[in-house]
Amino acid sequence: MVYAVRSFPLSSEHAKFLIYAQDKETQEKWQVAVKLSLKPTLPEDSLKESQEIEEIVFPRQSTKHNGHLQRQKRDWVIPPINLPENSRGPFPQELVRIRSDRDKNLSLRYSVTGPGADQPPTGIFIINPISGQLSVTKPLDRELIARFHLRAHAVDINGNQVENPIDIVINVIDMNDNRPEFLHQVWNGTVPEGSKPGTYVMTVTAIDADDPNALNGMLRYRILSQAPSTPSPNMFTINNETGDIITVAAGLDREKVQQYTLIIQATDMEGNPTYGLSNTATAVITVTDVNDNPPEFTAMTFYGEVPENRIDVIVANLTVTDKDQPHTPAWNAAYRISGGDPTGRFAIQTDPNSNDGLVTVVKPIDFETNRMFVLTVAAENQVPLAKGIQHPPQSTATVSVTVIDVNENPYFAPNPKIIRQEEGLHAGTMLTTFTAQDPDRYMQQNIRYTKLSDPANWLKIDPVNGQITTIAVLDRESPNVKNNIYNATFLASDNGIPPMSGTGTLQIYLLDINDNAPQVLPQEAETCETPDPNSINITALDYDIDPNAGPFAFDLPLSPLNIKKNWTITRLNGDFAQLNLKIKFLEAGIYEVPIIITDSGNPPKSNISILRVKVCQCDSNGDCTDVDRIVGAGLGTGAIIAILLCIIILLILVLMFVVWMKRRDKERQAKQLLIDPEDDVRDNILKYDEEGGGEEDQDYDLSQLQQPDTVEPDAIKPVGIRRLDERPIHAEPQYPVRSAAPHPGDIGDFINEGLKAADNDPTAPPYDSLLVFDYEGSGSTAGSLSSLNSSSSGGEQDYDYLNDWGPRFKKLADMYGGGDD
Numbered sequence: 001m002v003y004a005v006r007s008f009p010l011s012s013e014h015a016k017f018l019i020y021a022q023d024k025e026t027q028e029k030w031q032v033a034v035k036l037s038l039k040p041t042l043p044e045d046s047l048k049e050s051q052e053i054e055e056i057v058f059p060r061q062s063t064k065h066n067g068h069l070q071r072q073k074r075d076w077v078i079p080p081i082n083l084p085e086n087s088r089g090p091f092p093q094e095l096v097r098i099r100s101d102r103d104k105n106l107s108l109r110y111s112v113t114g115p116g117a118d119q120p121p122t123g124i125f126i127i128n129p130i131s132g133q134l135s136v137t138k139p140l141d142r143e144l145i146a147r148f149h150l151r152a153h154a155v156d157i158n159g160n161q162v163e164n165p166i167d168i169v170i171n172v173i174d175m176n177d178n179r180p181e182f183l184h185q186v187w188n189g190t191v192p193e194g195s196k197p198g199t200y201v202m203t204v205t206a207i208d209a210d211d212p213n214a215l216n217g218m219l220r221y222r223i224l225s226q227a228p229s230t231p232s233p234n235m236f237t238i239n240n241e242t243g244d245i246i247t248v249a250a251g252l253d254r255e256k257v258q259q260y261t262l263i264i265q266a267t268d269m270e271g272n273p274t275y276g277l278s279n280t281a282t283a284v285i286t287v288t289d290v291n292d293n294p295p296e297f298t299a300m301t302f303y304g305e306v307p308e309n310r311i312d313v314i315v316a317n318l319t320v321t322d323k324d325q326p327h328t329p330a331w332n333a334a335y336r337i338s339g340g341d342p343t344g345r346f347a348i349q350t351d352p353n354s355n356d357g358l359v360t361v362v363k364p365i366d367f368e369t370n371r372m373f374v375l376t377v378a379a380e381n382q383v384p385l386a387k388g389i390q391h392p393p394q395s396t397a398t399v400s401v402t403v404i405d406v407n408e409n410p411y412f413a414p415n416p417k418i419i420r421q422e423e424g425l426h427a428g429t430m431l432t433t434f435t436a437q438d439p440d441r442y443m444q445q446n447i448r449y450t451k452l453s454d455p456a457n458w459l460k461i462d463p464v465n466g467q468i469t470t471i472a473v474l475d476r477e478s479p480n481v482k483n484n485i486y487n488a489t490f491l492a493s494d495n496g497i498p499p500m501s502g503t504g505t506l507q508i509y510l511l512d513i514n515d516n517a518p519q520v521l522p523q524e525a526e527t528c529e530t531p532d533p534n535s536i537n538i539t540a541l542d543y544d545i546d547p548n549a550g551p552f553a554f555d556l557p558l559s560p561l562n563i564k565k566n567w568t569i570t571r572l573n574g575d576f577a578q579l580n581l582k583i584k585f586l587e588a589g590i591y592e593v594p595i596i597i598t599d600s601g602n603p604p605k606s607n608i609s610i611l612r613v614k615v616c617q618c619d620s621n622g623d624c625t626d627v628d629r630i631v632g633a634g635l636g637t638g639a640i641i642a643i644l645l646c647i648i649i650l651l652i653l654v655l656m657f658v659v660w661m662k663r664r665d666k667e668r669q670a671k672q673l674l675i676d677p678e679d680d681v682r683d684n685i686l687k688y689d690e691e692g693g694g695e696e697d698q699d700y701d702l703s704q705l706q707q708p709d710t711v712e713p714d715a716i717k718p719v720g721i722r723r724l725d726e727r728p729i730h731a732e733p734q735y736p737v738r739s740a741a742p743h744p745g746d747i748g749d750f751i752n753e754g755l756k757a758a759d760n761d762p763t764a765p766p767y768d769s770l771l772v773f774d775y776e777g778s779g780s781t782a783g784s785l786s787s788l789n790s791s792s793s794g795g796e797q798d799y800d801y802l803n804d805w806g807p808r809f810k811k812l813a814d815m816y817g818g819g820d821d
Contacts, residue, residue: 001082001173002034010038053133058100058154058163080169085142086177092126092135095170099132100154100163107157112168114150125150125170134168142172143209174211180219180266182206182281187264189245190286193254194386197247201236201285204243206266220271224263224280236262236285240271245283254287255323261285290386291330293323295355295379297397304359305402308367315346316399318357320379329382331355338396339376346375346401359399367405368441375399407496410436410447412504416487422511423476428469431459434506435466436492445494452503453489455480459506461490468506476510477543484510484545514548514601520609525579528618529586536579537572538611540597548601550575555596557608567593579611588616 002019015036022029056078081095098110110132116124125148127134134152148170154163182204189202210216220240226233231251238245245262262283269276297320304316324330335348335357345363350356357379365373380394412434419432438445448463458472468490476484486508493501518540525536542549551574556564568582579593591613598606616624799816802809 001171010036053094053097055097055099056152056166056168058098058152058166078166078168080171082171082173083136083140084173085140085175087136087139089139091139092137095125095134095136096168097131097133098127098152098154098166098168102154102162106162108154108162109157111153111155112150113153114148116145116148116170117150121145124148127152140172142174142211143178146172146174146211148172174214174216176210176216176269176275176277178209178216178268179277180206180208180268180279182264182266182279185281187281187283188286189283190288191247191252192290193252193287194290194292195247195252197250199247201245201247202283204238204245204264204281204283206243206279206281208268210268215269215272217268218270219266219268220276221264221266222271224265227261228257230257235260238264245285252287254289254325255293257287259284259286289325289328289330291324291381291383292386292389293330294385294389294391294393294395295320295322295333295381296395297379300397302359302397302399303402304399305404306361306365307404307406309364309406309408311361311364313361314358315361315401316359318348318359318377318379318397318399320355320357320395322355322381324381326355327352332382333357333379334382335377335379337375338378340374340399346373348377359401365403366439367403368439371403373399373401373403375401405440405442407443407445407494407498407500408439409500409502410438410492410494411502412436412490412492416505416507418507418509420509420511421474422513423474424513424515425470425474427471427473431468431470431508432506433465433467434461434490434504436502436504438494440494440496443496445496447492447494450491450493451488452491453487455488456486458486459488466490466492474508474510475515476512477516481510484512486510512545512548514544514599514603514605516543516548517605517607518542518549518552518597518599518609519607520595520597520611523610524612524614526614526616526624527579527581528624529588529615530584530618531581534618536611536613537576538579538595539576540599542599544599544601548605549599551600552577553596553598555598557594557596563593566591569595579613586615590614 017034018031019034020029020031083095087093100108102108109129110127111129112125112127112134113119115121117126123137124140125134125136132152132154150168150170151165152168153161153165155161183206184204187202187204191199191201204221206219206221208217208219212218221238221243222240223236223238223245226235231253232249235247235249235252236245237248243264243266245264262285263280264283265278265280267273267276267278297318299319302316302318306313306315318335320333322331322333332352333350333355335350337346337348343363345361345365346359347362348357348359351358357377359375359377376396376398378394378396385391385393413436417432417434421431425431434449436447436449438447449461449466450463451459451461456472456475456478458470458474459468460471461468468488474486475481478486480486488506488508490504490506491501492504493499519542521539521541525538527536528534538554540550540552540554542552554569554571554577556567556569558564564582566581566583566586568580570578570580572578579595593611593613594608595611596606596608598604614624619625799813802813802816805813
């Protein structure tokens, strides 16, 4: 590829030059002459005709001559085809013509293969199979594919290869069709203030999609503008090839200019402003702070005051100014006290928000000792000043602190106060004087005393002079005494404004006296009926301490006489003794054995203590086996109460069950009939199957069996009682209405009333008004019973024939037959 490296005029004469090529392996050389001329201004069609299409001929193959392989003279290697991108056509655009020398004798067909032809992207290059004309069908883009590698083939009409394939390389010539693009539209960088010229700041980078080895992809950078332009309009420069930005002038001061904005331009064609394409980006350079300004106090003297005995109180607020960037190590102030506080009662903390120094009290201050402090303080940054700064590294000031007198608490000295006294002191004995001191020497105040804590209420204190006197007997064995020490707390109060008070503890170490007699331990024991195989070991309990306690002396009293007769006691050592049966057998039971125990006090103290001994039958191991063990042990009060409660609850349950059973029996008797079911008239009457009625013997009127008070008045016959077993053939005669008797309360009375009503009613059944039968129908073999008339005397008719009717009429025969009876 031949390029013009610079612009030059082309004269009418042809410009001629030679191009040489050399094979690096064989050192064989070639040369070609190139003539440059102006393109004629011809129409596009005529220009196309005037251009000669390059022809590519398949190279000849080696042939044999007289049996020897004869090599043909070496040809030029087929040069690549150079095709500029973004061509406007017209398309298809002819590139080269491919042919074979054998096309004179054979009919050949030409084809091309490879990416761009028959492989993706397909259809970019096509070939005329007859003429071998290779053409391009569309504009090419070097940024997509920079080179195409095709293979040309020649075959006969039968598809047989007549030539070896040849390689055709098509290079896409780059055109300057892409602008440079910055990787970021905004670039951020920093540079410390006060930096010297030549200090590196940052690097900006742009890329160009065109060929980086050609002028189209060679970029150059430059700074178009700088804002602000102080202190110099050219504070920075840029390397036009690498994009590195550096400082070129001094005077960077963050306190004056904190940020610079540069407009950077990238141009291809090596920065040619005429033919190159350009693009811009923004570079933001922040000037970082360095410690070039020390903190300065806003005043030479600061004042504060603090009440005495107060800590963690802010006394004074120290303010400073610093021109450096806030909340950075170059701005943060560190305070220290350089003088005036030898005991370390003050400290200075830095407020992180305001950068002020807070003077605080860390140890209590006594007004009576120090009334004022004058402190010398210094302030400096957390990091040292930058080199070359002429200012002093720190600033100093003084702080005047006034101490305010306040009313302080009275205090007892010593506290606690310890005294030693024997127990048993009588009430009214003066023990000691327990007074408090007032630290306020410059205040005239009085102190009064009161008792704050006295668990056993043994003491009192004089409110004026603090004398402590007993009001009860001191007892070392009291549960309020711990480790022989009794603690009492007293309060001392002044009359200041506001009144203050303090407490003090009086510890009385009580010395023991022999005021407690020893007692037997344990108080209950068990033993066998015989001396063997066991005995009872006992000891003594004495609330006193040495030397008023053990060793102890154990003995049995002389009376009653059976004690020494039945028992014997043997001292084992100073604290233990052994009680044994003296006789061979003692009946089982509970015995109270008195034992005399004497301690070692001066004078000694004796006591007769009762030991309850349970004597029982024992096995071979000496363990009680009889049931009296439980009885002898006795039941506690709680167990007895529990047993009584259980008994009471059981009795209540039994009583409730009895009441429930009685109530159930009453309900059952109330539901039961007053007569026996076998004699129930209604039950006997309802045996209708014995009558053998006719086909119409279906409906029965049982209303008369109901109690009269349950029958509604409508159900009572309005004109008398009519038999239902007889079909009426004439008008029913009118009879007096049978009155509804009130409930008799007894079914027997009810039946008697019904019998009387039936006797006075000629239409009623023969012997009982409750036997109301339905009409039996016509054609019955039995005669009608309607001719039977009821009578109270029964003397008008003869009923003896009823005895001949069989057992079914036996009842009627007994009632009406057989004479007057």
